[in-house]
Amino acid sequence: MATETITSPLPGKIVSIKVSPGQAVAEGDLLLTIEAMKMENEIVAPVAGTVGTVAVAPEEAIQIGDTLVTIEEG
Numbered sequence: 001m002a003t004e005t006i007t008s009p010l011p012g013k014i015v016s017i018k019v020s021p022g023q024a025v026a027e028g029d030l031l032l033t034i035e036a037m038k039m040e041n042e043i044v045a046p047v048a049g050t051v052g053t054v055a056v057a058p059e060e061a062i063q064i065g066d067t068l069v070t071i072e073e074g
Contacts, residue, residue, distance in 0.1 A: 004047050006073045007064075012016065014034030014060045019069065023051045031069050049073040 015033040019025060025045045032054075034041045052070035056062060 001070065002073045004049065004073055005067055006031065006043060006046065006069045006071065008028060008034065008066045008068055009043075009064065010034065010036045010064045011063045012041070012061075014056045014058050014062060015040060015057060016057070017054060019051045019054065021051050021053060024073065025051060025052065032056070043068060045071060047071055047073050 007058065010069045015035045017032045018030045021070040027045055027048045029045045031043045031045055034043060042054070048072040053071045054069050
């Protein structure tokens, strides 16, 4: 089983987290929202699977490349 690591495409602040470890997600499901430059950016699941870890918390400041969520494919 492969693990997909979703990283931040931009610096910002975590506004909301919509998934938790162990939750099943489909490709395109909303994982979390990042606020950057007063705009909200939705991060969606690139693959279907089960959420492994959620590496961030609401209000946390993040940088480009920071790990956000892992998804166990399958």
